Amino acid sequence: MIEARFYAAEGDGVRCLLCPHHCFIKEGRRGICRSRECREGKLWALSYGTPCAVADDPVEKKPLNHFMPGTRCLSLSCTGCNLSCRWCQNSDISQAAPENADRYVLSPEEAVDLCFRQGLPSIAYTYTEPFTWWEYMYDMAVLAHGRGLKNILVSAGYVEKEPLKVLLPYLDAANIDIKAMDDGFYRKWCGATLAPVLENIIEMKAAGIHVEITNLLVTGLNDSSGQVTALCEWMEDSGLQDVPLHLSRFFPRYRMTSPDPTPTATLLAARNIALSHGIRHVYLGNV
Ligand code: SF4
Ligand code: SF4
Structure with missing residues (x-):
């Protein structure tokens, strides 16, 4: 620690x-x-230098479809998340304390060396919420940049302005999850709030970071045309039509064992809404 x-x-x-x-x-x-x-x-x-997951993933799995396509990244994660989404696919590590997960010992220097040994051009901070292990991510990101590697953040974007600002010079790309364009939804289902997430996406774009957005459509909760329209209108109003949007299919997980997976027709309808709002790159995930 x-x-x-x-x-x-x-x-x-x-x-x-x-x-x-x-x-x-x-x-x-x-x-x-x-x-x-x-x-x-x-x-x-607590979890500095002790990741619970170390993997080699295609960058498209983050998902990032417009950043160094066809390459792979060292994907790292420590335990911890400041959200508590009921459907979390990684709840065994995102909702765990460090001592309750199997962990490796891997210093930032060793992680960067590992990239060179494996021929991986980037590091992705992913699977849980990287901001909750900010110090480890930051030290690694600084070292990685110094040796010509790229840094990728996969996050729910719920962080304060200052820690984001300090990290930004070392970030190259990010996939940020917008849970719903509804603060009540954030509070009820995720234990967070919406406004900081939207502000941070704008901040990242303004800093020149390559950003992509993911929106998981949970059957009956945030998959209405009104919800999807609200997201697309915000992207349009914020000048984010070039930001790739990943509309992702829900599957029952963790504390949400129902409803059924999002119908494919709902995802296709959401994609049409996004395209009609001028969002240029719209992908369906988990299908
Ligand atoms: S304020 Fe600090 S301790 Fe509390 S959830 Fe956020 S990162 Fe964790
Ligand atoms: S933000 Fe991601 S990692 Fe955290 S609880 Fe939600 S789905 Fe899981």
């Missing part, structure tokens, strides 16, 4: 300033993401 960045001492604990939850964490306790703990008046990033 390593001392965390982005926190402040407060009363008999610390206030984590990494994400909009702003957890107040008392001595010996952890934040919502289970990744950051207060010990002796300091905040610690």
Whole structure:
């Protein structure tokens, strides 16, 4: 573990300033993401250098369809997420504390070396929420850039402005998940809020990062034409028609064992809505 960045001492604990939850964490306790703990008046990033997943994936699996197509990336993940989506496909690691998962020991230097040994031109921070292991991601991203590798973020985008700003110079591409264009949906099903996610996407685009967006359409919850239209109107109004949009099919998982998978017809209808709003690259995922 390593001392965390982005926190402040407060009363008999610390206030984590990494994400909009702003957890107040008392001595010996952890934040919502289970990744950051207060010990002796300091905040610690618990999973530093101990990823629970290390894989070699095609970049299209992130999904990124317009960034270094045909290449593969070192895909890394530590435990932890600051959201709690009921259908999470990676809940065994996203909702786990570090000590409850099998982990490797892999320093940022070793991870970068591994890319060169395997001939991989990029590192993807993925599978859980990379911002909850910000320090490990950041150190690796700086080293990777210094040796000519690209950095890819796969995230729900729920982070504070400052940690994002510090990371941005080292990021090359990102796939950001928009759960729904509905704050109530975020609060009820994901334990987060919508506004910071949208603001952060705009911030990344303004910084010149290659961004793609994923929207998982959950049967009966966020797959109405009204919801899809709201997303596409926001993209249109924000000048994001060139941002590739991945409309992804829901499958029952984790705490959401129903409803049925999203009907293909619903996904095709959503794609037509997106195209009619001028979104130029619309892909269907999990089909
Ligand atoms: S990063 Fe974790 S500990 Fe920090 S505010 Fe977010 S959920 Fe809380
Ligand atoms: S944001 Fe992603 S990793 Fe986190 S709970 Fe939701 S689906 Fe799982």
